[in-house]
Amino acid sequence: MTGPDNxxxxxxxxxxxxxxxxxxxxxxxxxxxxxxxxxxxxxxxxGCTRDTLGPIPAAELARLTEGAxxxxxxxxxxxxxxxxxxGGFGTWTLTLPDGRNLTVRLEPVPTAACDHRHESRxxxxxxxxxxxxxxxxxxxxxxTCSRHARESDFEHAVPYDQGGRTxxxxxxxxxxxxxxxxxxxxxxLTQPRPGxxxxxTPAGRIYTQGPKRYPA
Ligand SMILES: [Zn+2]
Ligand SMILES: [Zn+2]
Numbered sequence: 001m002t003g004p005d006n007x008x009x010x011x012x013x014x015x016x017x018x019x020x021x022x023x024x025x026x027x028x029x030x031x032x033x034x035x036x037x038x039x040x041x042x043x044x045x046x047g048c049t050r051d052t053l054g055p056i057p058a059a060e061l062a063r064l065t066e067g068a069x070x071x072x073x074x075x076x077x078x079x080x081x082x083x084x085x086x087g088g089f090g091t092w093t094l095t096l097p098d099g100r101n102l103t104v105r106l107e108p109v110p111t112a113a114c115d116h117r118h119e120s121r122x123x124x125x126x127x128x129x130x131x132x133x134x135x136x137x138x139x140x141x142x143x144t145c146s147r148h149a150r151e152s153d154f155e156h157a158v159p160y161d162q163g164g165r166t167x168x169x170x171x172x173x174x175x176x177x178x179x180x181x182x183x184x185x186x187x188x189l190t191q192p193r194p195g196x197x198x199x200x201t202p203a204g205r206i207y208t209q210g211p212k213r214y215p216a
Pocket of ligand 2: 140141142145146147174175176177178179
């Protein structure tokens with residue numbers, strides 16, 4: 001996994017394991033990113049070849065725990081706070097084969113209302129916010145552009161110096177080229193809901209791109 005953004009992310013240390021990138025766990029978008037896939041592969045979980053694992057509902061976690069898809073799974077997911085909100089959200093313990101425990105938190109990706117939980121007061125996002133937007137948008141938010149979000153800018157829809165928040169509800173992935181389109185005369189870009197990017201062309205046509213829907 002390469003990309004300009006990832007070079008700016010600090011390594012994440014969980015117990016005595018260091019991940020090259022912070023890992024954000026989000027049931028709507030799955031357990032994401034190469035570091036986690038590598039960790040999962042190390043632990044013996046198959047099917048980690050996609051960009052994400054897809055949504056991991058509680059039932060799937062239970063299945064993984066039982067090791068129904070082949071050799072016994074050498075890891076175990078246990079929920080810490082029962083029962084938690086629907087959809088598998090909440091805090092889980094991942095127990096490694098050697099008995100070490102990792103704590104993982106499953107959070108929803110806001111796509112309707114934003115509680116600003118990862119908002120930064122600064123112009124630059126913090127690492128979780130940057131990652132959250134990358135996971136949610138998946139690629140550049142210009143409808144015809146498929147540049148991966150990890151290779152795109154973290155961009156404010158309403159500019160920071162005009163009061164725009166550094167938050168999931170005002171940020172979007174914009175490739176460098178589309179970033180320039182947005183700044184061209186006649187173009188406007190709004191985000192009516194978190195993750196829904198509405199572009200208006202100089203001719204007045206409106207195109208909206210919503211959050212990435214990952215395969216289940
Ligand atoms: Zn927000
Ligand atoms: Zn683009």
